[in-house]
Amino acid sequence: MKSTKFTPASKLSKAEIDRKWWEVGDFFRRNSLWMLMYCTGCCAIELPPAMTSAYDMERLGMGPMATPRQADILLVSGYLSLKTLRRLIYTYEQMSEPRYVVALGSCPINGGIYHDSHAVINKLDQYIPVDVYVAGCMPNTESVMNGFVDLMDQIKRKTAVGWKKYHENNAWYKENQKTSLGEVVVHDEFHE
Amino acid sequence: MTNSMNNIEFVNDLVKGTVEVVKSEVIDKFQVSFEIKKNEVHLLLTKLKSAGWIQLSYLSAIDWLEENKFELIYILMNWEKPVYIQVRTKIDRENPVMDSILPIFGGAKYYEREAHEFFGIAFPGNPDYEKQLILEGWDDIPPLRKDFDPKAYSDKKFPQRDYPQDYSVKDPKESKQAKREARKQRAESLRGGKKQ
Numbered sequence: 001m002k003s004t005k006f007t008p009a010s011k012l013s014k015a016e017i018d019r020k021w022w023e024v025g026d027f028f029r030r031n032s033l034w035m036l037m038y039c040t041g042c043c044a045i046e047l048p049p050a051m052t053s054a055y056d057m058e059r060l061g062m063g064p065m066a067t068p069r070q071a072d073i074l075l076v077s078g079y080l081s082l083k084t085l086r087r088l089i090y091t092y093e094q095m096s097e098p099r100y101v102v103a104l105g106s107c108p109i110n111g112g113i114y115h116d117s118h119a120v121i122n123k124l125d126q127y128i129p130v131d132v133y134v135a136g137c138m139p140n141t142e143s144v145m146n147g148f149v150d151l152m153d154q155i156k157r158k159t160a161v162g163w164k165k166y167h168e169n170n171a172w173y174k175e176n177q178k179t180s181l182g183e184v185v186v187h188d189e190f191h192e
Numbered sequence: 193m194t195n196s197m198n199n200i201e202f203v204n205d206l207v208k209g210t211v212e213v214v215k216s217e218v219i220d221k222f223q224v225s226f227e228i229k230k231n232e233v234h235l236l237l238t239k240l241k242s243a244g245w246i247q248l249s250y251l252s253a254i255d256w257l258e259e260n261k262f263e264l265i266y267i268l269m270n271w272e273k274p275v276y277i278q279v280r281t282k283i284d285r286e287n288p289v290m291d292s293i294l295p296i297f298g299g300a301k302y303y304e305r306e307a308h309e310f311f312g313i314a315f316p317g318n319p320d321y322e323k324q325l326i327l328e329g330w331d332d333i334p335p336l337r338k339d340f341d342p343k344a345y346s347d348k349k350f351p352q353r354d355y356p357q358d359y360s361v362k363d364p365k366e367s368k369q370a371k372r373e374a375r376k377q378r379a380e381s382l383r384g385g386k387k388q
């Protein structure tokens with residue numbers, strides 16, 4: 001008697017089956033993205049119109065998420081001082097994988113208008129890998145949305161591999177974090 | 193009945209009766225400023241507090257590099273008579289020390305820590321003025337002193353992004369502009385619009 005269970009006709013190798021599953025996973029992954037919004041700077045003001053009825057990012061399957069462990073995207077909006085960077089790295093390392101980083105504005109790209117400040121870092125991708133940069137000071141909401149669509153496209157084409165890079169080049173990232181921050185440990189009166 | 197002009201006169205009389213004023217200025221009808229000597233600050237602040245200026249709104253410093261002085265500014269607010277009083281005093285820039293006003297205004301604790309961190313002013317009497325408050329792992333002279341060069345520090349400390357020198361398209365065959373033009377013309381002709 002023929003089994004009613006579905007049995008694939010072709011003989012796929014294990015690697016091929018794994019890849020197929022990963023593709024299926026990617027489809028769902030890119031259509032349900034939860035963002036952890038690390039709103040450090042003025043660019044964050046572009047997010048309310050992106051989330052509310054004007055652009056309604058939920059139609060892309062995206063939504064805000066409160067905790068790093070449940071989020072897929074780390075959204076860095078704006079300038080990062082050394083003090084904030086320390087917390088950002090904490091947050092990034094708590095996120096589950098695969099994890100993506102989207103950086104808004106010119107500040108994470110090259111320091112923006114704070115490029116000569118004593119506290120603001122000039123290059124975010126020295127410290128954590130960035131998948132999508134949205135340029136502009138501040139970027140308008142269309143380009144923010146476009147950045148998310150680009151990220152989905154990258155997930156589809158399997159080029160959003162920042163989280164893998166972070167594993168492969170971990171020593172390099174750690175070294176950079178150390179040279180700028182000393183060490184990534186918070187020492188203040190609330191953490192002692 | 194009190195009005196704001198009476199309030200300012202009242203403050204003037206009060207301050208001038210207590211300490212020697214180096215310079216005074218009426219900024220607007222809600223704000224007056226007095227510059228006094230360093231050793232009379234505590235006396236004046238105590239007097240003002242008992243006269244109703246119970247809130248220390250702000251304490252900050254200004255770096256007068258050419259005069260080689262730091263200026264400390266204490267801003268007090270009275271909720272009965274709406275006048276802000278700025279008490280200003282100049283201290284030596286080479287060896288900046290100012291006794292803490294913690295016994296008078298407890299809220300000065302954090303302002304003094306901030307002034308120490310950003311200008312390097314010492315506040316003996318405040319038990320933890322030397323604790324770090326905002327900057328973490330700071331390794332240079334205090335950053336808001338005028339002789340600190342933030343650009344040089346940033347260049348030294350943070351890697352800058354390098355950009356390739358020539359980013360324009362050299363090869364005309366690869367020019368996106370020309371391709372875009374061609375596409376536009378073709379679209380026009382298909383629509384039967386502009387005739388070539």
Ligand code: SF4
Pocket residue numbers: 041042043077078079104105106107108112113136137138139
């Ligand atoms: S890029 Fe411009 S708008 Fe965005 S955080 Fe920097 S200064 Fe603010």
